[in-house]
Amino acid sequence: MPIKQQGYKTSASFAAEIDAHDSLKKFREMFYIPKQSNGEDAIYLTGNSLGLQPKSTGDYIEQELKDWETLGVEGHFKAKNPWMSYHEFLTEQMANVVGAKPIETVVMNSLTVNLHLLFVSFYRPTKERYKIVIEAGAFPSDQYAVQSQIKFHGFDVENSLIELTPRENEFVLRTEDIERTIFENGDSIALVLLGGVNYYTGQKFDFERIVKAGHKAGAIVGFDLAHAAGNVELKLHDWNADFAAWCSYKYLNSGPGGIAGVFVHERHSESFDLPRFAGWWGHDKETRFLMDKRFIPMRGAEGWQLSNPPIFQLAALKASLDIFEEAGMKRLTEKSRKLTGYLEFLLTEIRDERISVITPSAETERGCQLSIRVKNSDKNLFKAITNKSVIADWREPDVIRVAPVPLYNSFADVYRFAEILRACL
Numbered sequence: 001m002p003i004k005q006q007g008y009k010t011s012a013s014f015a016a017e018i019d020a021h022d023s024l025k026k027f028r029e030m031f032y033i034p035k036q037s038n039g040e041d042a043i044y045l046t047g048n049s050l051g052l053q054p055k056s057t058g059d060y061i062e063q064e065l066k067d068w069e070t071l072g073v074e075g076h077f078k079a080k081n082p083w084m085s086y087h088e089f090l091t092e093q094m095a096n097v098v099g100a101k102p103i104e105t106v107v108m109n110s111l112t113v114n115l116h117l118l119f120v121s122f123y124r125p126t127k128e129r130y131k132i133v134i135e136a137g138a139f140p141s142d143q144y145a146v147q148s149q150i151k152f153h154g155f156d157v158e159n160s161l162i163e164l165t166p167r168e169n170e171f172v173l174r175t176e177d178i179e180r181t182i183f184e185n186g187d188s189i190a191l192v193l194l195g196g197v198n199y200y201t202g203q204k205f206d207f208e209r210i211v212k213a214g215h216k217a218g219a220i221v222g223f224d225l226a227h228a229a230g231n232v233e234l235k236l237h238d239w240n241a242d243f244a245a246w247c248s249y250k251y252l253n254s255g256p257g258g259i260a261g262v263f264v265h266e267r268h269s270e271s272f273d274l275p276r277f278a279g280w281w282g283h284d285k286e287t288r289f290l291m292d293k294r295f296i297p298m299r300g301a302e303g304w305q306l307s308n309p310p311i312f313q314l315a316a317l318k319a320s321l322d323i324f325e326e327a328g329m330k331r332l333t334e335k336s337r338k339l340t341g342y343l344e345f346l347l348t349e350i351r352d353e354r355i356s357v358i359t360p361s362a363e364t365e366r367g368c369q370l371s372i373r374v375k376n377s378d379k380n381l382f383k384a385i386t387n388k389s390v391i392a393d394w395r396e397p398d399v400i401r402v403a404p405v406p407l408y409n410s411f412a413d414v415y416r417f418a419e420i421l422r423a424c425l
């Protein structure tokens with residue numbers, strides 16, 4: 001809905017009133033909010049970079065420390081949450097967050113590592129079909145990963161990478177341009193890899209159309225969901241993506257460097273002929289401890305695991321996924337649309353040509369993040385709001401990213417941020 005029709009108002013009392021009626025307001029209390037020096041809550045708008053700590057995380061980790069203390073190695077089977085199967089306790093909740101089936105989902109490793117493991121299976125370049133389509137503005141780690149894969153397979157990066165760029169004087173990609181690029185390079189494309197939500201612009205892509213275009217061209221389609229998982233509603237299974245990977249320390253609040261997630265579509269669940277790097281945790285769990293040296297992969301995403309997982313990290317992620325389950329992605333994204341809509345409204349009301357929002361205005365084309373472009377790349381504005389206890393981030397060359405997160409941000413946070421920004425301008 002256009003922002004004018006939402007009935008938003010530029011007053012502290014309006015923000016307070018929506019907060020008072022917010023059915024998700026209790027969730028803010030479940031998180032530690034960083035404080036200003038005067039003891040008041042800081043305005044934390046960087047859940048897109050590092051999600052806040054659930055107050056329950058300590059207890060979840062403490063439980064495992066206690067079981068390790070009292071049981072030693074027997075904790076693998078006798079812990080309250082036996083470590084042997086701990087990762088399985090997270091599978092269904094994680095699958096629900098990304099719209100996948102449990103067989104399609106596993107938590108393991110970290111994001112860039114997982115992308116490489118998935119490329120081993122899903123980037124199989126041939127002389128004719130070897131190119132990778134990626135956003136020119138993809139997160140650098142993805143750029144490094146695909147470039148190194150291309151070189152690893154003996155191809156030349158310049159000829160093998162197709163980078164999607166927005167049209168002149170535009171900041172985000174048009175779906176029809178992505179489709180056209182895929183169509184025009186059809187036979188030569190091995191892999192399309194896009195971010196679900198771009199880290200810089202906050203643009204959410206049309207997954208379904210991109211998957212369709214990629215598959216029509218005979219390519220594999222995968223997504224980096226670092227900025228999408230826990231932020232927007234996803235239907236990875238229905239959209240028919242081949243694979244996806246995401247981190248959990250942003251919207252999924254698992255803590256710095258937390259354990260990551262992987263999706264492999266069900267139709268690949270028994271593709272045992274796919275090349276893959278193997279480790280014992282990906283081996284059939286029924287026979288894992290027979291210590292046979294012949295590798296028999298598990299069905300589904302679990303078959304891509306290598307090592308036994310870090311239990312403390314799983315515990316931290318579990319604390320947050322339990323909160324997600326209670327709140328529900330549907331309710332969260334409903335609030336998110338209103339909260340970010342309110343932020344957009346207030347930014348528009350500032351009416352200052354030194355700032356502009358480059359994130360799409362359409363609700364279907366973004367998550368909670370808005371990227372504010374600052375004229376002349378003036379970082380002083382960012383420094384000024386930081387001095388006033390706004391925790392946002394600056395991304396070179398000229399963007400302040402702000403992400404009101406529906407689990408713990410309030411309309412009052414958004415209002416206070418806009419007032420500080422106005423004053424600093």
Ligand SMILES: Cc1ncc(COP(=O)(O)O)c(C=O)c1O
Nearest residue numbers: 110111112139141199224226247
């Ligand atoms: C879109 C995107 N891809 C990849 C990464 C790299 O993540 P990691 O260091 O967990 O591999 C990040 C990190 O912020 C990211 O935002």
